Amino acid sequence: MNIYIKAISYYLPEKVFDNIELAELFPEWSVDKIASKIGIDKRHISAECETASDMAVKAAECLFSEHNIDRNNIDFVLFCTQSPDYNLPTSACIIQHKLNLPTTIGALDFNLGCSGYIYGLSLAKGLVASGIASNVLLLTAETYTKYLHPKDKGNRTIFGDAATATLVSNDGFAMLEQFSLGTDGSGAENLIVRKGGARQSGAKNDLSFDENNNPISSDFLYMNGSEIFNFTQDAVPKLIADVLQKNELDKENINLFVLHQANKYMMNFLRKKMKIAEENFYYYMKDVGNTVSSTIPIALYHAQKEGYACGNVLLAGFGVGYSYGAVIIKMK
Incomplete structure (x- = not known):
């Protein structure tokens, strides 16, 4: 059976932290130096009360509306985050409720960072190929900026917050090999x-x-x-x-x-x-x-x-x- 990425959407928090603000906080960093060496002009920062699951819900809503996807067809949610709402319960269960997805679906979190999307695609492919699910909603979301010390120049230069939603199914625009x-x-x-x-x-x-x-x-x-x-x-x-x-x-x-x-x-x-x-x-x-x-x-x-x-x-x-x-x- 061929398994595909059917659609992708994403969400970025409203607050923007650009290189001008960064250079004001760390005068030894110039705007041009940051842009040329790191390749980043700005990054989005989650609001104080905005969690990774909040952003994942918004990314999923973008996916449903942007690609005209019926949420009632989702039968599994995979949520990749290292910024869960709580130690328990599982954030994916909270997301299921917030998205008003069927209660007959599977939902789980998995804790991975920069490799998480690839691992998520492998899990989603396995679920569809085995017949356990037909339409897997793969969500990624991080709020690493909440983990950063205010004086951490290097990491504040690099990291931004975001969430994405991907639908993995038996048809789509990209076949998973x-x-x-x-x-x-x-x-x-x-x-x-x-x-x-x-x-x-x-x-x-x-x-x-x-x-x-x-x-x-x-x-x-x-x-x-x-x-x-x-x-x-x-x-x-x-x-x-x-x-x-x-x-x-x-x-x-x-x-x-x-x-x-x-x-x-x-x-x-x-x-x-x-x-x-x-x-x-x-x-x-x-x-x-x-x-x-x-x-x-x-x-x-x-x-x-x-x-x-x-x-x-x-x-x-x-x-x-x-x-x-x-x-x-x-x-x-």
């Missing part, structure tokens, strides 16, 4: 929020600053940028080679590469290392930033709309966990 998935938990501590889980439920109040005046705290998001970069430059080319082999394709058979939109510097480094022509490599981060699990569907939405997505398209996500995954989609 073979996947390649990977995990290396030895790197877990290089991108982590310690506070809030069972191992550290409360605040530690252990804020300190490194030699570059970057905040380090168990109560906020910590990212070891150099280690994340080392992991990425090693794992991603191998991931791309593996998914090509599983699909019996060569790099030259790929019309477009849509990778996780981490930042411009990292993406350009990977593109050059893998010897991918710039015209076959899609960027969409300037107006949204790094939106974690939502970067790939947002980029794919625009690549399709602009006519760049045709033939064989390779999608790849990688990051926190460490977790990574790739898939080839064949455009109709």
